[in-house]
Amino acid sequence: MRKPFDIQNLVRPNVAKMTAYSSARDEFTDFDKEMVFLDANENPFDNGVNRYPDPQQGKLRQLIATQKQLQEASILFGNGSDEVLDLIFRAFCIPGKDNVISLPPTYGMYKVLASTNDIENREVLLNQDFQPDIEAIFQNVDADTKLIFLCSPNNPTGNIIDAEKIEEILTRFDGLVVIDEAYIDFASAPSWLKKLDQFPNLIVTQTLSKAYGMAGIRLGMAFASEAIIQVLKKIKPPYNVNELTQQKAVHHITKCDLIKSEINSILDNKDILYKALLDIEFVEKIFPSEANFLLVRVDDAAKRYQQLIQKGIVIRNRSTQPLCENTLRFTIGTSRENQQLIDALKEISR
Numbered sequence: 625m626r627k628p629f630d631i632q633n634l635v636r637p638n639v640a641k642m643t644a645y646s647s648a649r650d651e652f653t654d655f656d657k658e659m660v661f662l663d664a665n666e667n668p669f670d671n672g673v674n675r676y677p678d679p680q681q682g683k684l685r686q687l688i689a690t691q692k693q694l695q696e697a698s699i700l701f702g703n704g705s706d707e708v709l710d711l712i713f714r715a716f717c718i719p720g721k722d723n724v725i726s727l728p729p730t731y732g733m734y735k736v737l738a739s740t741n742d743i744e745n746r747e748v749l750l751n752q753d754f755q756p757d758i759e760a761i762f763q764n765v766d767a768d769t770k771l772i773f774l775c776s777p778n779n780p781t782g783n784i785i786d787a788e789k790i791e792e793i794l795t796r797f798d799g800l801v802v803i804d805e806a807y808i809d810f811a812s813a814p815s816w817l818k819k820l821d822q823f824p825n826l827i828v829t830q831t832l833s834k835a836y837g838m839a840g841i842r843l844g845m846a847f848a849s850e851a852i853i854q855v856l857k858k859i860k861p862p863y864n865v866n867e868l869t870q871q872k873a874v875h876h877i878t879k880c881d882l883i884k885s886e887i888n889s890i891l892d893n894k895d896i897l898y899k900a901l902l903d904i905e906f907v908e909k910i911f912p913s914e915a916n917f918l919l920v921r922v923d924d925a926a927k928r929y930q931q932l933i934q935k936g937i938v939i940r941n942r943s944t945q946p947l948c949e950n951t952l953r954f955t956i957g958t959s960r961e962n963q964q965l966i967d968a969l970k971e972i973s974r
Contacts, residue, residue, distance in 0.1 A: 627798075629824045631851045634716050634770060634799060639859060647862040649679050677867035683874050684865075688845065691877065692817055697850040700857060701865045705806060705831045705844030706733055711856050712802060712827065712846070713741040717770045724771040725764055727756055729780055729945035731804060734773045749946055754781045754911075756789050762796060770799045777807040780942045780953050782913030784813045794823045800852075802827045807915035809835030809887055817847055824849050834916060835887050838876060841869040890916050893962040897954065900966045904973045908950075917955045925950040928972065935968040 632640060648664035649655055655675070667674045681701050689696045702708035717724065719742035726734040728747050738745035746764045751757050761772065772793060776785035794801050805828055808815050816828050827848040833839035843865065846856065877883075894913065901907050901920060906928060909921040919942065922928050929941045929952060940953040956962060 629798075631824070631849070631855065635855055636714075636716060636718055639715050639855065642858060644858040645862055647676070647679050649676050650862065653680070653682075673867050675867070677863055677865065677870055679862045681865050681870055684870050684877075687874060687877055692847070694817065694820070694847060695850070698820060698847055698853060700846040700848075700853050700860070702844045702846065702860070703864050703869075704833070704842040705804070705829050706737070707860075707864060708829055708844045708846045708856075709733060709802070709804075710737050710740070711860055712771065712800070713737050713743060715855050715859055716800060717741060717743045719743065722768045722770045723766070724773065725761060725769060726773045727761075727775075729754075729778075729942070729948050730773070730775045731779050731806075750778075750781075752947070754778060754783050754947070755786055756793065758789060758792055761793065765797065765799075769797075772797055772799065772801050773804065774801065775804040775806070776813075777805075777811050777913070777915040779806065779915065780917075780940070780945060780948065780951075781911055781919050782807075782915040782917060783911065784811055784914045787813070790816070794819075794826060797825065800825050800827055802829060804829050806831045806834055810891060810916050811914035813914065820847060820849065824851075827852060832873060832877070836877060836883060837886060838872065841872050843869055843873050889959070890956045893959055894918065894956045897956065897962055897966065900969070904969050906973060911951075917953050919948070919951050919953050921949075921951050923950065925952050928952060931972045932965075932968055935971070937965055937968050939965075 652663060655661065661675070664676055666676060684701065685696050685699055688699055700708065702711065723744035723746055724738055725746045725748055727750050729750065735745050748757060748760050748764055774785055774790060777783060778785065790803065803816050803826065805815055808830060816826065820826055820828070827846055830845045832841065832843045894916070897918060898910060901910050906923045907920055908923060911919040913919065925941050925943045929939065932939055942948045942951045942953050954965065
């Protein structure tokens, strides 16, 4: 019988013992009031950014909690999703001892962060349909396996991971399952945010870089139980999300109609590109995608990549990734950019 899940069994011992750093803005939280602030050794001359940012990102947290219909205590912000992922490694994985599992082809930063933190990354290839091989995963799980990473929709393949497979992993695994939903806003499948209460070992990460169109401000999000979030907040830098990022995010995420319109435009252009690719003679396969890109197998990826470069179009050659031989990844641009790509592909094909 499975033991009740207790996050404290997974926390690194040194992290469990530590006390989080308390900044001046943690100790006095009403810094929007008209006060004389002489507590944080800041420059007193107002230029819009002379004060430290809110370390708890209060306004942004309230907005995201409302949009996602979650408790504020279930949210952590980071300097991009990569910082959020790095915090997860540092909070739960003991360097030189623990291991994690990733499922290539997938987002390359899982492997990089594992190496950075001196954690073994056990790679278990997806099957030919880009779905997890459940038994192969659990053959690689041992007492020191702390994390399993699932990217859904997956990058670079674009497909959704089957919900039944994810649920089986969550149910069988005693460690943490991180579902990277960077592209979820383009997908027809629902987010796993609604399952947080059902699975105490679930962490969902999302970003404002894709559908929200704010890659430049570097804002990532983690959603999990309050217990998990409290552990991550222990070790996060106090001012990891800067003032300009918070201001821009608060201003933009309320533009729901604009964001929805841009998502719909991207999805429409993806359909147009998909249909056009069917008539390109060197295209051998177009993989199903629930993201804002298409993965396409061609006759000679290196050759076709260079031909598009010569026409002023930069795409991504993903041929070095497992199961992705001779594949190109096309991000969906504006209608004009999309048509430029289609025209270039037709010229090359002729």
